[in-house]
Amino acid sequence: MADMAVVLAGGGGERLSVLTAERAVSAVPFGGKYRIVDFVLSNCCHSHVEHVALVTQHVPTSLHDHVGSGRAWDLDRRAGGIEILQPYRTQSHAGWYRGTADALTQNWDAIEERRPDRVLVLPGDHVYRMDYRALAQTHVEHKASVTLAVTRVPSDQSRRFGMVDLDRDGRVKTLHEKPAHSTATHGSMGICLFDFEVLGDALRARPVDLVLDVIVPLVERGGVYAHEFSGYWEDVGTLSTYFAANLDLVSPEPHFALHDPRWPILTRDEERPPVRIEASAAVERSLIANGCRIAGSVRRSVLSPGVVVEPGAEVVDSVILSETRIGAGARVSGAILDKYVQVGEGARVGEPAGEDERCDFSGLTVVGKDATIPDLAVVHRSSIIGPGARAEDFTSEVSPGSQLSGRSWLADVAARTGSRQ
Amino acid sequence: VNGSRYAYVLAGGEGRRLCLLSERRAKPAVPFGGKYRIIDFTLSNCVNSGIYDVGVLTQYRPTSLNRHIGTGRPWDLDRTRGGIQILQPSLGAVRSDWYQGTADAIYRNLIHLRRRRIDQVLVLSGDHLYTMDYNVLYAFHVRNQARATVAVTEVPADMTHHFGILETDEKGRVVGFQEKPRTAPKSRMASMGVYLFDRDSLIQWLEEDAGMSDSSHDFGKDVIPRLVARDEGVFAYPFPHYWQDVGTVDSYYESHRALLTDRPPIDLADPDWVIHTQSADRPPVRFEAGCRVAGSMIANGCTIGGEVVRSVLFPGVTVPRGAVVRDSIVMGDSIIQRGAVVDRAILDKLVEVGEGARVGEGDDSKPNTACPDHLSTGLTIIGKGAHLPDGITIGRNARIGAYVTRSYFTSDVQSGGVVDGPESVH
Numbered sequence: 105m106a107d108m109a110v111v112l113a114g115g116g117g118e119r120l121s122v123l124t125a126e127r128a129v130s131a132v133p134f135g136g137k138y139r140i141v142d143f144v145l146s147n148c149c150h151s152h153v154e155h156v157a158l159v160t161q162h163v164p165t166s167l168h169d170h171v172g173s174g175r176a177w178d179l180d181r182r183a184g185g186i187e188i189l190q191p192y193r194t195q196s197h198a199g200w201y202r203g204t205a206d207a208l209t210q211n212w213d214a215i216e217e218r219r220p221d222r223v224l225v226l227p228g229d230h231v232y233r234m235d236y237r238a239l240a241q242t243h244v245e246h247k248a249s250v251t252l253a254v255t256r257v258p259s260d261q262s263r264r265f266g267m268v269d270l271d272r273d274g275r276v277k278t279l280h281e282k283p284a285h286s287t288a289t290h291g292s293m294g295i296c297l298f299d300f301e302v303l304g305d306a307l308r309a310r311p312v313d314l315v316l317d318v319i320v321p322l323v324e325r326g327g328v329y330a331h332e333f334s335g336y337w338e339d340v341g342t343l344s345t346y347f348a349a350n351l352d353l354v355s356p357e358p359h360f361a362l363h364d365p366r367w368p369i370l371t372r373d374e375e376r377p378p379v380r381i382e383a384s385a386a387v388e389r390s391l392i393a394n395g396c397r398i399a400g401s402v403r404r405s406v407l408s409p410g411v412v413v414e415p416g417a418e419v420v421d422s423v424i425l426s427e428t429r430i431g432a433g434a435r436v437s438g439a440i441l442d443k444y445v446q447v448g449e450g451a452r453v454g455e456p457a458g459e460d461e462r463c464d465f466s467g468l469t470v471v472g473k474d475a476t477i478p479d480l481a482v483v484h485r486s487s488i489i490g491p492g493a494r495a496e497d498f499t500s501e502v503s504p505g506s507q508l509s510g511r512s513w514l515a516d517v518a519a520r521t522g523s524r525q
Numbered sequence: 526v527n528g529s530r531y532a533y534v535l536a537g538g539e540g541r542r543l544c545l546l547s548e549r550r551a552k553p554a555v556p557f558g559g560k561y562r563i564i565d566f567t568l569s570n571c572v573n574s575g576i577y578d579v580g581v582l583t584q585y586r587p588t589s590l591n592r593h594i595g596t597g598r599p600w601d602l603d604r605t606r607g608g609i610q611i612l613q614p615s616l617g618a619v620r621s622d623w624y625q626g627t628a629d630a631i632y633r634n635l636i637h638l639r640r641r642r643i644d645q646v647l648v649l650s651g652d653h654l655y656t657m658d659y660n661v662l663y664a665f666h667v668r669n670q671a672r673a674t675v676a677v678t679e680v681p682a683d684m685t686h687h688f689g690i691l692e693t694d695e696k697g698r699v700v701g702f703q704e705k706p707r708t709a710p711k712s713r714m715a716s717m718g719v720y721l722f723d724r725d726s727l728i729q730w731l732e733e734d735a736g737m738s739d740s741s742h743d744f745g746k747d748v749i750p751r752l753v754a755r756d757e758g759v760f761a762y763p764f765p766h767y768w769q770d771v772g773t774v775d776s777y778y779e780s781h782r783a784l785l786t787d788r789p790p791i792d793l794a795d796p797d798w799v800i801h802t803q804s805a806d807r808p809p810v811r812f813e814a815g816c817r818v819a820g821s822m823i824a825n826g827c828t829i830g831g832e833v834v835r836s837v838l839f840p841g842v843t844v845p846r847g848a849v850v851r852d853s854i855v856m857g858d859s860i861i862q863r864g865a866v867v868d869r870a871i872l873d874k875l876v877e878v879g880e881g882a883r884v885g886e887g888d889d890s891k892p893n894t895a896c897p898d899h900l901s902t903g904l905t906i907i908g909k910g911a912h913l914p915d916g917i918t919i920g921r922n923a924r925i926g927a928y929v930t931r932s933y934f935t936s937d938v939q940s941g942g943v944v945d946g947p948e949s950v951h
Contacts, residue, residue, distance in 0.1 A: 136809035137825070175598075354811075362808035363826065373599075373804035377793035378559035378824035378838070388816050393809035394560070394825045395794060407809070410794075 107240065107297070108155040108220035109148050110189070110211075112204055113141055113228035116162025119342045122472035122510070123442060125491050127166035129341050130158075130228035133425050133443075135353055135362055135369075136406050137393040139170050140340060142371045143231050145186075149177040150367050151236040154184040155218050158228070159207045161191055161200065176372045189214060203312035212307055223303050225314065227294040231349055231360065232337035233367050239297055242274070242331040249302040249327035250319065252276060255337055257291035264339070265291030266315055268330060276328040279320055290330065292319075293337060302327075336360040347440060347468055350406045350423045354389050362391075374409045374426075384415050400430065408443070417447075422454070431479065438485060439469040448479035448495070455484050472510050492516065530576045530663075531641050533612075533634065534567055535627055535718075536651035537584035542773040542899050545908040546873065549927060549949060550589035553651035555771075556856050556874070558784060558793060558800075559822045559837045562593050563771060564651040565802045566791075568600045568609075571649075573798050574659040578607035580637055581651065582630045584614050584623065599801045612637070626743035632731040643724055648744070650718035654780060655768040656791060656798050662721050665762045669697060672726045672758035675749060676719035678768045688715030689745045691753075693761045702753040704746050714761060716745060717768055726757070767791055774899050774906060778871065781837050781854050785820055805840040805857075815846055831861070839874070848878075853885070862915070870905040873927065878907075879915035886918045889940035893922045897941075900924060908946055 113130035123132050130141035141158075148156050156179055160167060173179075174186030189211045191200050201207035208215070208225070215223060222243070224236060234253070243251040257265050267288035269277045280286060296319065303318075311317030322328050336359050340346040352359055362369060376395025381387060386401040395409035400417035407413075408425045414432040423440045430436055431449040439454040447453060454469040469483060472491030477483060482501040489502065490510025502508055540552030547555055553564035564581075571579050579602060583590060596602075597609035612634045614623050624630035631648060638646060645666065647659060657676070666674040677691055685706060692701030692712040703710050722730075730748060734740050740747045752759050767790035771777045783790050793800060807826025812818065817832045826840040831848035841858040844850055848861040851868045859876040861867055867878060868885035878884055885905045893900035900906065900922050907913070908927030918937040919925065925938070926946025933944055 356814065368806040369808070370806060375799050375801060375804075377800075378822040379810050381818045381821050381823060381833075383820040385819060387812045387818055389814045390812045391809040392812065397794075402812075 106155070106218075106220050107153055107222045107224050107236070108157065108215060108218050109153045109224040109226055109236075110157045110159060110208065110215070111141070111144055111148075111226045111228045112207070113158045113167060114161030114164075114201055114207060115229065115341070120346060121343055121470050122488060122491055123343075123346075123440065123470065124162070125472055125510075126163055128160065128162045128164055128228075131164075131167040131170055132229075132340075132346070133408050134231065134340060134346070135350065136391045136408055137374065138362075138369055138371045139167075140231065141167065141170070141228050142176075142369055143233070144226050144228055145171075145174075145177045145179070146368070146370045147232070147234050147236060148226075149179065149370060151234075153224065153236060154179075154181065155220065156186045157189045157211070157215070158186065159189045159201070159211070161207075164188075164190070170372055172372065176370050184218075187214075203317075204314035205307065205311035205318050208303070208314070209307040209310060212304065216304070220300055222300055223298045225294075225296045225298065227339070229341045230293070230295075230337060230339050232293075232333075233335060233360075233364065233369075234295070234333060234337075236297075239295070239331045242329065243297050246274065246329040248297075248329040249299045250322055251297045251329045251331050252279075252319070253293045253295035253333050254290040254330045255293055255333050256289055259286070259289075262286040262288070262291070266294075266319075267291050270330050274330050274332075275326065276323050276330050279315070279323045279328075281315055281320070290332070293333065294339075343440070343468060343470065347423060351404065351421065353406060354391055354404055356389075376409045382415075385413075400432075414449075425473075438467055439471065441471045442473040442475075442491065444474045445471050446476045448477055448481060450479055451477045451481045451483070453477060453483045455482050474513065475510060529643050530645070530647070530659075531578045531580070531638070531643050532571050532576050532647035532649055532659075533631055533637075534564070534571075534579060534581045534649045534651045535630060536564060536581050536590060537587075537624060537630065538650075538652050539585045540652065540772065543771075543777060544774050544896055544899050545906050545924060545927065546774070546777065546871070547586075549586060549909060551583065551585045551587060552772075554590040554593055555652075555777075556839055557654070557771065557777075558781070559839055560805065560824045561800055561802045562590075563654065564590065564593070565800050566654050566656065567649050567651050568594075568602070569798070569800045570655070570657050570659060572600045572602065572801065574657075576647070576659060577602060577604060578641070579609045580612045580634065581609060582612045582624065582634065584630070587611075587613070593803060595803070599803050601801075610637075626741050626746070628731060628734055628740075628744050628748045629742035631727075632735050632742070635728055635731060638724055638728065646722050646724050646727055648720040648722065648727075650770075652772075653718065653768060653770050654791065655717070655764070655766065656795075656800075657719070657764060657766070659721075662719070662762055665697075666721045666760070669760045670758070671721075671760040672723045673749075673752060674721040674760045674762050675699065676717045676764045677714040677761045678717050678764050679713050680715040682709065682713055685710055685713060685715065689749065690715055691761045697760045697762070699753050699759040699761050700756075702750045704750065714763065716749070717764060718745070718770075719764075720744065720749075730757075774871070774904055775902055778854065778904055782835075784822060784837065785835060807840050813846065816844075831863075856909075869903055869921070870907060872907045873909035873911075875910045876907050877912045879913050879917065879931075881916045882913050883918045884913065885921055885923075887920050887940060889920055891920075891922060891939075891941035893924050893941050893943065895924060895943045911946065 179186040267286040380397045382399040385398045393409040399415040400413040410427040412429040416433040417430040420437040425443045428445040433450040437454040471489040475493040478495035484504040486505045488507045492511040536553040538552040540547035602609035690710045813830035820835045824840040830846035831844045839857040843860040847863040849866045856874040862880040864881040865878045870885040910928045914931040920940030929946040
């Protein structure tokens with residue numbers, strides 16, 4: 105039985121703020137050394153799914169760099185393996201993907217060529233370990249035309265999910281997308297296994313959204329079943345869930361075990377030396393990836409490869425992405441710092457501003473890629489520093505809840521080159 | 526141009542003086558630097574120099590080495606043309622037999638030069654630590670119109686008796702060679718075991734050497750001295766950077782200490798000279814509440830709840846709350862249980878130190894009774910997969926064999942003591 109997986113990795117959007125300014129959600133780093141897409145690709149690898157197509161649209165460069173030939177997941181294959189389904193034009197057609205179903209429709213020829221018996225549609229921005237063979241087993245047992253992976257959802261969270269009502273056999277009776285209130289106990293995880301013919305037929309009507317235009321009508325016809333998943337699963341596509349899921353990894357009893365020798369999370373090897381902890385360092389309750397050098401203090405934080413924390417610097421309750429440097433005596437708290445950020449000596453990032461502070465992102469401070477925060481600068485809570493912001497852009501303290509826009513790298517180089525002539 | 530160079534890497538070394546560390550693996554496969562194996566440095570030098578055609582000569586306990594090399598993927602040596610090939614001893618051809626010495630090993634593999642369109646051939650040791658751009662060596666060789674070039678490094682005067690010492694004229698031509706001189710030589714330039722030969726000259730010299738019954742068929746002992754004596758055009762390339770033969774337990778330990786200094790002699794984080802190795806698919810290091818870590822290198826996959834000071838930990842080591850590791854090297858997937866203390870020790874892979882055990886205890890400096898020459902500076906060494914019972918005390922200069930279990934211990938182990946493990950199948 106040959107299944108083909110289609111990973112929806114085209115999303116960017118606003119939800120992850122400046123983290124997705126220059127990359128797709130799937131390519132956002134997670135858990136110190138991984139990218140979000142690693143979880144779904146590792147699941148494919150360990151579940152023996154041998155054809156994987158990645159649907160890309162929003163700034164895919166970073167995703168392409170990461171996935172490469174698919175080697176890290178043993179998906180660099182002579183036959184099958186990984187392929188990219190990008191938006192394209194023909195003599196008679198040009199179209200960005202208008203939605204998830206549209207992306208599948210536009211690529212139906214490519215999917216059909218592979219002659220899969222079933223098509224497994226997978227969101228590219230979830231953190232979980234799942235054996236898709238168990239999902240397929242449920243599908244076969246029910247002789248289903250579509251099987252949705254579902255998980256128990258707390259009643260106050262229903263507006264984040266497609267809530268499903270099930271009958272006693274596990275058949276989906278109704279599916280309500282993001283209802284304000286729901287009596288249903290289970291939500292769809294966005295993971296769906298389609299019989300090839302069923303999906304092909306449904307796409308003839310040129311649907312746009314996979315849930316609203318394809319699955320809901322199929323539910324009404326019957327034949328859609330649920331596969332209950334009880335393990336850890338998190339949609340990390342929002343700043344608050346992304347931050348919380350990262351920090352959960354450094355809690356005393358994390359909900360998700362990054363290390364499982366039977367189901368390792370595979371990623372592209374960065375070829376960095378072991379973590380260097382200097383004599384002056386103080387480190388606890390943190391995840392620190394190879395290539396980091398720590399001379400200051402790090403607590404309750406997740407550090408990606410190559411982060412440098414200089415002496416006297418302090419990092420607390422934060423997520424710091426690759427190659428970022430925290431200058432001597434600086435303090436970073438409750439913040440997400442993207443890659444290549446330079447925090448100047450004695451600077452304060454995520455500084456509380458007293459009682460009346462506004463908390464647009466539950467108090468989180470987010471600093472975009474390549475931003476430089478000058479020495480002694482103060483960036484208050486809930487503020488956002490755009491990618492590439494430079495020291496001279498900081499004219500005063502960055503007040504709580506405010507946004508400092510970044511600079512385009514190209515425009516910056518062009519301006520500097522122009523001024524030299 | 527890159528396709529036109531070829532390197533032999535000699536990786537059959539026993540590394541006897543490394544004691545337990547090379548008991549069950551060839552010296553080039555000995556783990557080093559928190560995540561690497563010794564051979565990674567040579568293989569990375571090759572590919573970082575643009576040499577993607579490498580033959581690795583193996584003989585002594587090659588399993589660990591062969592598994593590490595695999596298809597050559599980490600070094601981009603899994604290639605359609607060239608790449609990496611294991612050159613094992615074999616039977617069946619005219620020249621088939623065990624490798625007698627380094628020169629003999631190459632002699633039995635000269636066939637690999639037959640169809641390669643190369644003018645020179647590199648012969649490297651797989652068991653040294655250094656980062657060298659071999660392009661510089663090639664340029665030196667060509668500039669001097671040498672037939673053989675030997676890379677040399679300056680060693681301290683009191684160490685010359687461990688090395689092959691070369692004496693050169695002002696142009697770099699080698700005019701004298703002494704293998705491990707007993708009396709103080711004129712020069713302190715030691716051969717690094719890195720040779721660049723003219724291809725056809727090498728074939729001629731090795732054919733000749735093979736026919737000599739009084740030769741031990743070794744480059745250092747036989748071939749190079751003979752070429753120098755006959756003035757065959759041997760030049761010495763003075764390599765100005767760090768080079769270390771981690772041949773003894775002490776030098777192995779000191780090389781790790783050097784990595785922990787403020788200015789380590791090899792920058793493992795140099796983005797322009799990455800040391801490539803197999804990746805371990807491990808999550809980042811997990812530091813738990815209350816841990817205390819200073820002056821250490823800790824690889825992905827470790828979990829630290831206790832105290833780690835001035836130590837190097839390989840992937841997957843667990844040091845829970847209440848355990849202490851000081852001035853030690855701990856290899857992959859070892860676990861130091863609560864209340865245990867490890868001090869000035871080298872633990873091989875998969876070692877378990879029981880609760881409250883003490884490894885490297887006291888200040889008795891009695892040398893090891895089984896290998897007094899190699900275990901006398903206070904280091905205690907624990908073999909692969911050894912399980913040390915709860916509460917046991919193991920003194921200094923002690924040697925605990927691979928795969929010992931709790932039943933092997935009837936009492937504490939005094940300084941200089943030996944507990945042999947089960948014999949390996951061979």
